[in-house]
Amino acid sequence: MRKTKKLNIDGPSLKVIPLGGLEQIGMNITAFEYEDSIVVVDCGLSFPDDDMLGIDLVIPDITYLRDNFERVKGIVITHGHEDHIGALPYVLRELNMPIYATRLTMGLIENKLKEHNLLGHTKRKVIKFGQSVNLGQFRIEFIKTNHSIVDAAALAIHSPAGTVIHTGDFKVDYTPVYGEAIDLQRFAELGKKGVLALMCDSTNAERKGFTQSERTVGHTFDTIFHEHQGSRLIIATFASNVDRVQQIINSAHKYGRKVVVEGRSMVNIIETAMNLGCINIPDNTLVDIDCLKDYPDDRTVIITTGSQGENMAALSRMASSIHRKVSIGPNDTIIFSSNPIPGNEKAVTKVINELEIKGAEVIFQDVHVSGHACQEEIKLIYTLVQPKYAVPIHGEYKHRKAQAEIAAELGIPKENIFMLSSGDVLEMNEEKAEVTEKVPVGAILVDGLGVGDVGNVVLRDRQHLAEDGIMIVVVALDGMTGQVVSGPDLVSRGFVYVRESDELMDEAHELMMKVMEGCVSRGCTDWGRIKTAIKDSLSDFIWKKTKRRPMILPIIMEV
Numbered sequence: 001m002r003k004t005k006k007l008n009i010d011g012p013s014l015k016v017i018p019l020g021g022l023e024q025i026g027m028n029i030t031a032f033e034y035e036d037s038i039v040v041v042d043c044g045l046s047f048p049d050d051d052m053l054g055i056d057l058v059i060p061d062i063t064y065l066r067d068n069f070e071r072v073k074g075i076v077i078t079h080g081h082e083d084h085i086g087a088l089p090y091v092l093r094e095l096n097m098p099i100y101a102t103r104l105t106m107g108l109i110e111n112k113l114k115e116h117n118l119l120g121h122t123k124r125k126v127i128k129f130g131q132s133v134n135l136g137q138f139r140i141e142f143i144k145t146n147h148s149i150v151d152a153a154a155l156a157i158h159s160p161a162g163t164v165i166h167t168g169d170f171k172v173d174y175t176p177v178y179g180e181a182i183d184l185q186r187f188a189e190l191g192k193k194g195v196l197a198l199m200c201d202s203t204n205a206e207r208k209g210f211t212q213s214e215r216t217v218g219h220t221f222d223t224i225f226h227e228h229q230g231s232r233l234i235i236a237t238f239a240s241n242v243d244r245v246q247q248i249i250n251s252a253h254k255y256g257r258k259v260v261v262e263g264r265s266m267v268n269i270i271e272t273a274m275n276l277g278c279i280n281i282p283d284n285t286l287v288d289i290d291c292l293k294d295y296p297d298d299r300t301v302i303i304t305t306g307s308q309g310e311n312m313a314a315l316s317r318m319a320s321s322i323h324r325k326v327s328i329g330p331n332d333t334i335i336f337s338s339n340p341i342p343g344n345e346k347a348v349t350k351v352i353n354e355l356e357i358k359g360a361e362v363i364f365q366d367v368h369v370s371g372h373a374c375q376e377e378i379k380l381i382y383t384l385v386q387p388k389y390a391v392p393i394h395g396e397y398k399h400r401k402a403q404a405e406i407a408a409e410l411g412i413p414k415e416n417i418f419m420l421s422s423g424d425v426l427e428m429n430e431e432k433a434e435v436t437e438k439v440p441v442g443a444i445l446v447d448g449l450g451v452g453d454v455g456n457v458v459l460r461d462r463q464h465l466a467e468d469g470i471m472i473v474v475v476a477l478d479g480m481t482g483q484v485v486s487g488p489d490l491v492s493r494g495f496v497y498v499r500e501s502d503e504l505m506d507e508a509h510e511l512m513m514k515v516m517e518g519c520v521s522r523g524c525t526d527w528g529r530i531k532t533a534i535k536d537s538l539s540d541f542i543w544k545k546t547k548r549r550p551m552i553l554p555i556i557m558e559v
Contacts, residue, residue, distance in 0.1 A: 012034065012035070012160050012161045012429060013034075013161050013427045013428060013429045014032065014033070014034050014159050014161035014162065014164065014196070014427070014428055014429065015031075015032070015033040015034070015425050015426065015427050016030065016031075016032055016033075016164065016197070016199070016391065016420075016425075016426040016428070017030065017031040017032075017033060017064065017423075017424070017425050017426075017439060018030045018031075018393070018420055018421075018422050018423070018424065019031060019060050019061070019062065019064060019065070019422060019423070019439075019441050020044070020046075020060035020061075020422050020441065020443075021042075021044065021083075021393065021394060021422070022393065022400070022420055022421055022422045023396065023397070023421070023422060024046055024396060025046070025083065025203065025341070025342075025394075025395060025396065026044060026045065026046030026047065026058075026082075026083035027044050027045055027046040027058060027059070027060050027083065027087070027443070028042045028044040028083055028084050028393075028394060029041070029042050029043050029044060029060045029062075029087070030042065030166070030199075030393070031064065031065065032138065032157055032159070032164070033068075033071075034136075034137045034138065034159045034160065034161060035137055036071050036136065036137070037071060037073055037135065037136025037137040037138055038065070038068060038071045038072045038073065038136075039072075039073055039074060039075075039076060039135050039136070039138045039140065039157070040065065040072065040074070040075045040076070040097070041075075041076050041077075041078065041155060041157075041166055042075075042076075042077055042078055042084040042085070042168075043060075043075055043077070043084070043085065043086075043087045043088045043091050044060075044081070044082065044083040044084040044085060044086050044087055045057045045058060045059050045082055045083065045086030045087045046058045046083060046443075057086065057087075057445075058443045058444070058445055059086070059087035059090050059091070059443070059444045060087060060091075060441070060442075060443070060444065061440060061441055061442040061443065061444055062091055062094070062095065063439075063440045063441075064439040064440060064441075065091075065095060066094065066095060069095055071136075072095065072097055073097075073098075073135035073136040073138070074097050074098040074099065074100055074133075074135050075088070075091075075097050075098070075099050075100070076100045076101070076133070076135075076140050076155060077099065077100070077101035077105050077106075077109065078105075078152060078153050078154070078155060078166070078168030078169065079102075079105055079147055079149055079151065079152035079153065079168055079169060080101075080104055080105040080107075080108040080109070080149055080151070080240060081149060081169065081240055082240075084168075084169070085105070085108065085109055085112065086112075088109060088112060088113070089112050089113060089115070089116035089118060090444075092113070092118055092121075092122055093116070093118065096121060096122065098122075098123035098124070098125065099122060099123070099124045099125070100124075100125050100127050100133050100135075100140065101124075101126065101127065102126065102127060102128070102129070102142060102151040102152075102153050103126055103128075103151050103276055103278070104149070104150045104151040104242070104272070104273060104276055104278050105151050105152075105153075106124060106126045107272040107273075107275070107276050108240075108269065108272060109124070110124070111268055111272060127142050128142070129142050129143065129144040129153065129183065130142070130143075130144075130183075130186075132158075137159055137160060138157060138158065138159050139158040139159075140155055140156070140157055140158070141155065141156040141157075141158065142154075142155065143155070143156060143165075143183050143186050143187065144179075144180060144181075144182060144183040144186075145167065145168060145170040145171075145182045145183070146170060146171050146172065146173035146176050146181065146182045146214075146371075147168070147169050147170055147171060147371045147372075148169075148214070148238065148240070148241050148243070148244070148370070148371025149240045149241060149242060149243075149371070150178050150179065150242045150243065150273065150278045150279075151179075151278070152168055152169065152170060153168060154166060154167045154168050154170060154187075155168065156186075156190055161196065161428070161429045161430075162194070162195075162196030162197075162388075162428070162429060162430060163190060163193070163194070163195050163196055164195070164196055164197045164198075164199060165187070165190060165195055165197075165198050165199065165385055165387070166199045166393075167198070167199065167200045167201050167373075167381065168201065169201050169203070169371060169372060169394060170182065170201055170372070170373055171204075171211040171370065171371055171372055171373045171374075171377060172184070172210070172211070172373060172377040172380060172381075173211075173213050173214055174213065175213045175214075175215045176213070176214060176215075176243070177214050177215060177218070177243035177246055177247060178242070178243055178246065178278060178279070184380075184384060187381060187384040187385055188384045188385075190385065191384050191385040191386045191387075194388075195385045195386065195387045195388070196387065196388055196389065196428060196429070196430065197387050197388065197389040197390070197391055197428060197433075198381070198382065198385050198387035198389075198390055198391070199391045199392075199393045200373075200378060200381060200382070200390070200391075200392060200393065200403060201372055201373055201378075201393065201394045201395075202378075202392045202393060202394050202395035202399040202400045202402065202403040203370075203372040203373075203394055203395045203399055204370055204372040204373055204374045204375075204399075205374075205375065205378060205392070205395070205399050205400070205402035205403040205406060206375075206398070206399060206402045207370075207374040207375060208374065208375050208376075209374050209375065209376055210374055210376050210377055211369060211370050211371075211372065211373060211374045211377060212369040212370075213369070214243050214244070214247075214369060215247075216369060217244060217247060217337065217367060217368065217369055218247035218250065218251070220366055220367050221235075221247055221248055221250075221251040221367070222251050222254070224251075224333075224335060224363065224367070225251045225252070225254070225255045225257075226255070228333045228361075229255065229298060230298050230331075231297065231298060231331050231332060231333045231361070232297035232298065232300055232301070232302070232331055232332050232333070233257070233300075233301040233302070233332075233333050233335065234301070234302045234304060234315070234318070234326075234328075234332055234333070234334045234335070235248055235301065235302070235303050235304070235334075235335045235337055236304050236305065236306050236307035236315045236334070236335070236336050236337065236338070237303070237307050237337040237338055237368075238307060238338055239263060239265040239266040239268075239269050239305050240269055241337075241338075241371075242269065242270070242273045242278055242279050244337055245261075245266075245270060245279065245303055246279050246280065248301065248303055248337075249279075249281055249282075249285060249303075252285065252301045253282045253285050256299065257298075257299055257300055257301045258285065258286075258287045258291075258295055258299060258300050258301070259281075259285050259286050259287070259300075259301050259302075259303060260286075260287055260288070260289050260291075260292060260300065260301070260302045260303070261286065261302075261303050261304075262289055262302055262303070262304040262305070262314045262326070263304050263305030263306065263313060263314040263315075264305075265305055266303065266304065266305045266314075287300075289302075289325050289326070290325070292325065292326070297331050297332075302326065304318075306318075306351070307336050307337065307338035307348075308338070308340060308341055308344045308347065308348060309340070309344055309346075309347025309348040309349075309350060309351045310347070311347075314326075315334070315351060316351055318355075319351045319354035319355050319358075320354060321358075328355055328358045328359075328360050329358060329359060329360065330358075330359030330360065332355075332358075332359075332360040332361070333360065333361045333362075333363065334355050334360050334361070334362045334363070335362075335363045335364070335367050336348070336352070336362070336363070336364035336367065336368075337367045337368050338368050339368050339370075348364075352364065375402075375406060378403060378406055379406060379410060382406070382407060382410050382412075383410065387412070388416060388430070388433075389412075389416045389417070389418060389428060389433050390403075390404065390407035390412050390416065390417045390418070391417075391418050391420060391426065392404050392407070392417075392419065397419075400419060401419065404417045404419055416433070418433070418435070420435070422441045423438045423439050423440065423441035424438055425437045425438065425439060468494075468495065468548050468549050468550040468551065469492065469493055469494030469495030469548075469550045469551070470492070470493050470494060470495065470550055470551045470552075470553060471490060471491070471492050471495055471508075471538065471542070471550045471551070471552050471553070472490070472491040472492075472493075472553045472554075472555060473487075473488050473489070473490055473512055473534050473538065473552065473553070473554045473555065474487050474488065474489045474490075474491065474555045474557070475487040475488045475489075475512075475516060475530075475534075475554070475555070475556050475557070476556075476557045476558075476559050477556060477557070477558055477559065478559055483520060484516050484517075484520060485559045486559075487512075487516075488509065488512040488513065488515075488516055488534075490505060490508055490509055490512065492505070492550075494550075495542075495548065495550040504545060504546070507541070507545075508538060508541060508542070511537060511538065511541050512534065512537075512538065515533050515534055515537050515538075516530075518533075519533060527556050530554070530556060531554040531556065534552070534554040535552045535554060538552050539552055
């Protein structure tokens with residue numbers, strides 16, 4: 001039983017329950033609860049750590065939503081990045097809830113639902129900026145913000161206990177490539193009316209100053225196109241950064257180049273953006289990759305995935321000479337229009353080295369700006385909103401801690417700044433706020449078609465196999481007498497190269513013969529005890545000889 005305490009105040013209170021996203025970049029999902037109503041904001045995934053061998057994706061544990069499903073009114077999405085929408089197909093398979101999102105965000109969600117055959121079963125509603133949707137006791141208002149993807153929104157979550165503003169991922173861009181600038185006026189209006197809490201993006205809270213406008217990258221592209229008019233250009237960026245792709249296309253059209261879009265995720269997102277009018281591509285600019293051979297190199301530009309060094313992304317396949325249609329040579333200039341996500345630096349460096357070995361020129365500096373607010377923009381939002389409570393979100397602890405320091409610097413009392421952990425239940429109203437309980441949270445691992453069937457025990461075994469390999473001992477026993485009919489035979493994988501370790505394997509085989517003879521002479525017929533004897537003796541022998549501990553798997557067959 002989990003301990004629960006009630007907020008020691010009179011009157012209604014709002015519960016804020018982060019179910020993920022507070023210990024790492026990614027897997028963002030938060031529940032807002034007031035009496036009989038629960039609204040979920042975002043439903044993202046994260047990518048596996050290096051020690052999660054074989055795992056494809058990590059999604060949040062939604063036990064709390066499952067247990068309280070009759071009160072869940074819907075999912076509201078801030079924007080279309082994977083760390084905010086990626087877990088939706090897996091969650092909706094269990095809990096069928098309506099989805100509310102802006103235009104492009106919904107388009108990307110629908111692509112995912114089609115892949116998982118969920119489109120016909122899921123209620124969806126596109127919300128425009130400035131509009132609100134009523135969900136039980138809540139009214140959710142969508143506010144225009146800027147980010148590295150079109151149609152990003154902040155949310156004003158109105159409840160009888162007060163208003164919470166959730167910024168989503170954002171920055172302040174006064175000159176966006178597409179659409180209007182962030183609606184600072186609405187933030188100020190809400191601030192004047194009174195805001196209970198601000199849940200603000202912390203990703204860049206350690207960086208001083210302002211984040212540059214996305215348009216500055218367009219000027220850089222123009223310069224690169226001008227200076228490299230004799231070579232083919234290959235530009236790697238995030239598939240979801242539609243504004244970045246728009247600026248590349250603008251420069252390509254200006255300099256008379258045809259554009260090829262390569263990489264499945266890039267093609268899907270650009271196609272969705274085109275259908276929704278979120279990107280403007282001049283006629284006869286886009287060409288199919290099969291048509292590359294019809295144009296000279298200096299008349300083409302390839303926009304591709306793979307800016308993070310992902311193994312199977314298009315750019316990585318080009319660098320490894322396994323791409324079927326693009327070969328890298330000395331006449332190529334490759335531009336990395338992104339910064340490596342922490343943890344991806346080695347993979348990116350590997351790709352850069354492979355490209356440069358082939359004679360290509362690689363540009364990876366000054367061709368990217370962040371989509372997240374730096375310190376001065378965070379201060380601006382706090383100043384406009386004037387919240388009673390501050391709840392830093394989106395980022396590792398150090399990022400959120402940096403924002404907490406900003407909030408304190410701006411005059412918010414330290415007792416009103418909450419550094420939550422996933423699972424904490426923050427209960428608040430105008431009089432008081434405190435963490436009153438904790439709900440179950442965690443990470444569900446997705447491996448192929450399996451969701452949640454790989455846990456810590458399986459990962460530990462995979463780590464063991466990866467580090468020390470496996471030794472399999474196969475023995476056939478007579479079902480009537482218990483005598484050894486054949487074996488023991490030893491099979492090794494990932495431990496030693498058998499052909500060069502004859503002496504070790506012979507000694508191990510002799511040991512296993514003695515162990516089996518001892519079991520038979522004692523009349524031992526319990527397979528469990530025989531397996532334990534094999535494991536213990538072989539493990540001790542191998543450790544003494546090699547100082548390694550491979551996984552030992554005894555297999556006993558009855559004949």
